[in-house]
Amino acid sequence: MNYLPLLGIALVVLGFALRFNPLLVVAVAxxxxxxxxxxxxxxxxxxxxHGFNENRYVTITYIVLPVIGILERYGLQQQARALIRGxxxxxxxxxxxxxxxxxxxxAALGLTTVAGHAQTVRPLVAPMALAAAEKQHGELDExxxxxxxxxxxxxxxxxxxxxxxxxxxxxxxxxxxxSLKSFGIELTPFxxxxxxxxxxxxxxxxxxxxxxxxxxxxxxxxxxxxxxEGDRSAELSGGxxxxxxxxxxxxxxxxxxxxxxxxxxxxxxR
Amino acid sequence: xxxxxxxxxxxxAAFAGFALSSARDRTNSRRWGNSAFWGLLATxxxxxxxxxxxxxxxxxxxxxxIAGAHLLGKGARPSTTSQERKIHSDRLGNKLFLxxxxxxxxxxxxxxxxxxxxxxxTGLIDPKSVTLIxxxxxxxxxxxxxxxWLRPPTFAPIDEGGRLADSIGWALVLPQMLAALGVIFxxxxxxxxxxxxxxxxxxxxxxxxxxxxxxxxMVAFTMIMGNAFAAFPVMxxxxxxxxxxxxxxxxxxxxxxxxxxxxxxxxxxxxxxxNFNIVPAALLELKNQYGVIKAQVPTALPLLIANILILYIAxxxx
Numbered sequence: 001m002n003y004l005p006l007l008g009i010a011l012v013v014l015g016f017a018l019r020f021n022p023l024l025v026v027a028v029a030x031x032x033x034x035x036x037x038x039x040x041x042x043x044x045x046x047x048x049x050h051g052f053n054e055n056r057y058v059t060i061t062y063i064v065l066p067v068i069g070i071l072e073r074y075g076l077q078q079q080a081r082a083l084i085r086g087x088x089x090x091x092x093x094x095x096x097x098x099x100x101x102x103x104x105x106x107a108a109l110g111l112t113t114v115a116g117h118a119q120t121v122r123p124l125v126a127p128m129a130l131a132a133a134e135k136q137h138g139e140l141d142e143x144x145x146x147x148x149x150x151x152x153x154x155x156x157x158x159x160x161x162x163x164x165x166x167x168x169x170x171x172x173x174x175x176x177x178x179s180l181k182s183f184g185i186e187l188t189p190f191x192x193x194x195x196x197x198x199x200x201x202x203x204x205x206x207x208x209x210x211x212x213x214x215x216x217x218x219x220x221x222x223x224x225x226x227x228x229e230g231d232r233s234a235e236l237s238g239g240x241x242x243x244x245x246x247x248x249x250x251x252x253x254x255x256x257x258x259x260x261x262x263x264x265x266x267x268x269x270r
Numbered sequence: 271x272x273x274x275x276x277x278x279x280x281x282x283a284a285f286a287g288f289a290l291s292s293a294r295d296r297t298n299s300r301r302w303g304n305s306a307f308w309g310l311l312a313t314x315x316x317x318x319x320x321x322x323x324x325x326x327x328x329x330x331x332x333x334x335x336i337a338g339a340h341l342l343g344k345g346a347r348p349s350t351t352s353q354e355r356k357i358h359s360d361r362l363g364n365k366l367f368l369x370x371x372x373x374x375x376x377x378x379x380x381x382x383x384x385x386x387x388x389x390x391x392t393g394l395i396d397p398k399s400v401t402l403i404x405x406x407x408x409x410x411x412x413x414x415x416x417x418x419w420l421r422p423p424t425f426a427p428i429d430e431g432g433r434l435a436d437s438i439g440w441a442l443v444l445p446q447m448l449a450a451l452g453v454i455f456x457x458x459x460x461x462x463x464x465x466x467x468x469x470x471x472x473x474x475x476x477x478x479x480x481x482x483x484x485x486x487x488m489v490a491f492t493m494i495m496g497n498a499f500a501a502f503p504v505m506x507x508x509x510x511x512x513x514x515x516x517x518x519x520x521x522x523x524x525x526x527x528x529x530x531x532x533x534x535x536x537x538x539x540x541x542x543x544x545n546f547n548i549v550p551a552a553l554l555e556l557k558n559q560y561g562v563i564k565a566q567v568p569t570a571l572p573l574l575i576a577n578i579l580i581l582y583i584a585x586x587x588x
Contacts, residue, residue, distance in 0.1 A: 033454055
């Protein structure tokens with residue numbers, strides 16, 4: 001048994017840890033792995049090229065970019081915001097549960113790029129979650145602010161990861177199909193995507209329960225409701241320097257960054 | 271018969287359009303890098319089958335060189351401003367969602383219609399890639415609808431698409447690169463080596479233990495690579511196919527689909543998946559750069575257990 005090609009894996013870890021460009025890391029790891037596996041260089045190069053060419057369909061979903069781009073030009077994101085803003089009686093947990101469900105459903109329809117950390121979480125979801133948390137909790141300390149923001153981002157990831165595989169033409173389903181096909185196992189995308197549904201439901205229940213728990217924590221630990229902590233809450237509300245580091249720093253760029261900044265590196269690695 | 275190659279021609283046209291649009295984008299100081307990158311990708315889609323394996327390998331190296339030398343940039347090419355978009359969205363309302371929905375609707379309903387009607391026997395569409403082809407059809411229909419309804423400037427879709435492509439950058443081809451890495455891993459015997467190591471651990475005949483090791487292997491390998499896409503071909507070759515599917519007779523659709531989703535639980539827990547876990551921490555100005563991962567671990571672990579149970583029950587007991 002030749003264990004040397006496993007060094008290619010170590011190279012990927014090292015390259016990512018040292019923050020080299022991931023494309024570069026992957027290419028170098030591929031070539032080193034091939035050479036250590038006793039393949040001549042031209043054979044490695046050819047295999048890499050062949051593998052790249054045969055897997056072009058993984059990249060095919062980007063043909064929708066012109067349509068999404070043109071709709072953004074006419075205010076798609078703004079309209080999505082208006083739609084969610086219309087929902088009353090929002091708490092942080094409920095808001096994020098709605099977002100979780102919406103994100104899962106949209107991803108299941110193949111619309112993975114209509115939302116995301118840059119497009120929706122930073123400008124929309126996190127500020128709304130923080131505003132709702134303030135309603136429940138009163139002034140937010142730094143730890144709570146961090147927690148609500150982090151849960152907003154986490155909810156986006158959980159929603160898209162465990163929704164997208166229900167869509168037939170998503171890259172990961174196609175990758176499963178092509179991997180199994182190389183072993184002579186022929187499956188249709190439909191057969192695979194059906195089996196993404198049970199996990200999607202589990203993800204909604206598990207993460208949803210955690211969001212409801214977050215609601216309870218926010219309400220329970222509210223400084224304005226506990227009697228013994230009068231001093232502390234006074235200190236917090238008095239510390240005006242602390243407060244602006246919370247919601248306002250996030251909210252201020254709401255109108256700020258031009259739309260060009262949106263959507264860095266989403267659709268890729270999962 | 272309409273097959274994937276028609277779609278490759280369409281995708282090649284889109285990337286060629288992005289290349290031209292990038293070349294004209296004077297707000298991007300590295301526009302020639304972007305233009306060359308999208309141009310090479312267009313070349314791959316149009317002529318990949320005529321370049322030969324070595325030719326494609328050189329093309330890949332050129333793409334990597336452009337990305338690795340940081341020759342890709344982001345411009346600020348003119349689009350509508352936030353205020354203009356607000357005005358448009360107030361005027362157009364929820365109808366704006368419709369063109370976006372045409373694409374998945376066409377792909378999904380079209381696939382069902384094709385598979386369950388006599389259309390299937392007409393030989394119009396290659397049955398192996400119906401959904402992807404209908405996705406392309408949906409994109410064309412949606413684009414035509416946008417032109418008819420919104421009447422944008424002629425080249426606006428290419429410019430707006432190019433704007434989005436530039437903002438995604440090199441990451442756009444990373445999944446395809448990782449698929450190619452998987453091919454190399456397979457050719458160099460990485461999968462069989464790990465498989466041998468794994469099957470040395472697995473006591474034969476214990477299906478549940480094999481399922482647990484498959485799922486944990488997906489998680490561990492995904493966390494190392496930052497990417498379940500890279501882990502899947504290896505773990506499928508090591509445990510999924512030879513042990514779970516072939517030796518133990520598990521349902522291949524369950525093992526494929528849920529195995530990948532077990533890997534996604536790993537993606538939630540690794541800083542290697544920077545785009546999902548580290549970038550948002552920076553975007554949201556978190557003090558702790560691992561704050562997002564910290565928030566995700568308590569979801570990922572129970573979900574992993576759920577996946578193991580689904581793999582075992584649906585894969586072997588149903």
